[in-house]
Amino acid sequence: MAGIEIRDLKKSYEVDGRQLPVLKGIDLTIPEGRITVVLGRSGCGKTTLLRLVGGLEAPDSGEIRFGASHRTAFVFQEPRLMPWLDVTRNILFGLRGREAEPGLVKDIIETVGLSGFEKAYPAQLSGGMQQRTALARALAYRPSLILMDEPFAALDHFTREQMQQELIRVQETENCSILFVTHSIDEALLLGHRIVIIDQGQVERLYDLEDEGRQRDLLEDRFIHIKREIVAELKGQ
Ligand SMILES: Nc1ncnc2c1ncn2[C@@H]1O[C@H](COP(=O)(O)OP(=O)(O)OP(=O)(O)O)[C@@H](O)[C@H]1O
Ligand SMILES: [Mg+2]
Structure with missing residues (x-):
């Protein structure tokens, strides 16, 4: 392998x-x-x-x-989200400037169980939800x-x-x-x-x-x- x-x-x-x-x-x-x-x-x-x-x-x-x-992505102990970006835009941030494939962010949000919170800001999320967002951001990069x-x-x-x-x-x-x-x-x-x-x-x-x-x-x-x-x-x- x-x-x-x-x-x-x-x-x-x-x-x-x-x-x-x-x-x-x-x-x-x-x-x-x-x-x-x-x-x-x-x-x-x-x-x-x-x-x-x-x-x-x-x-x-x-x-x-x-x-x-x-392609390598990191997930740290703390979520390290951008407080001024909502969940969707925090996830897009993980793309490092590349175009998102259509439907990608929606799929990833579903995968990590954050549907309904697309427009929420980090301060409006629990610690677990913030960490899910961090995982989603890493996944968006398709590592x-x-x-x-x-x-x-x-x-x-x-x-x-x-x-x-x-x-x-x-x-x-x-x-x-x-x-x-x-x-x-x-x-x-x-x-x-x-x-x-x-x-x-x-x-x-x-x-x-x-x-x-x-x-x-x-x-x-x-x-x-x-x-x-x-x-x-x-x-x-
Ligand atoms: N930038 C740095 N400059 C100097 N020493 C460092 C630096 N980064 C790590 N160290 C030292 O290297 C050793 C290992 O650190 P490291 O962070 O890799 O440990 P760790 O296994 O992740 O520990 P923990 O479980 O506490 O997170 C420590 O003694 C630390 O003081
Ligand atoms: Mg350590």
Whole structure:
């Protein structure tokens, strides 16, 4: 399966005159048309990895090889909407100046469950609806790769569950690749075709959940077992 090949990726930052190594040789394949979830303790370099894959920053060394041509969209923890634009125009903003295909915005608004709120402004939306708008804005760009950095962290339990199901549906329909950062092990187990644990700037462990299907019951023994393992790994970090 073609995808993104990351080889020996290194990145350090200079803080207070000293070099702080963050990524110390990441080797990872991000499969195409799948959700790859990244887990790891705070400060381990997850956002840094996303920024490098998204081309927002350059690595010190190593390689990120993209299979086919790619179009990348970001969804951050906060929605980052334009307060002076309504939902429709915020979504159009994601097109970065390109013409919208007829019906595209309407379809996307339906997909993320915001029908009826086309003309609402961000201040008139709940946090969950703002985050849906941010997801819609990313989708409008018709990305082949979506980089998501804790996108549901600020949502309540039920809204979060709903967004997770929507994301699964959207990913299946669009067949895009998603690199998804979260602190929630449950979220990782629910969404991931693949889960990557990062520790000390390297990939510590990889779980392949490709065969688990999309409707997962996390109370089943095998998920509880994996969860225990992941908790132990994160604790040990
Ligand atoms: N622009 C920067 N300049 C200096 N140091 C930075 C910069 N960006 C990140 N760092 C450092 O790199 C390390 C990794 O940061 P990063 O944001 O990638 O962590 P993270 O895994 O996303 O953490 P969290 O789960 O808290 O979001 C941290 O120690 C941070 O201080
Ligand atoms: Mg982060």
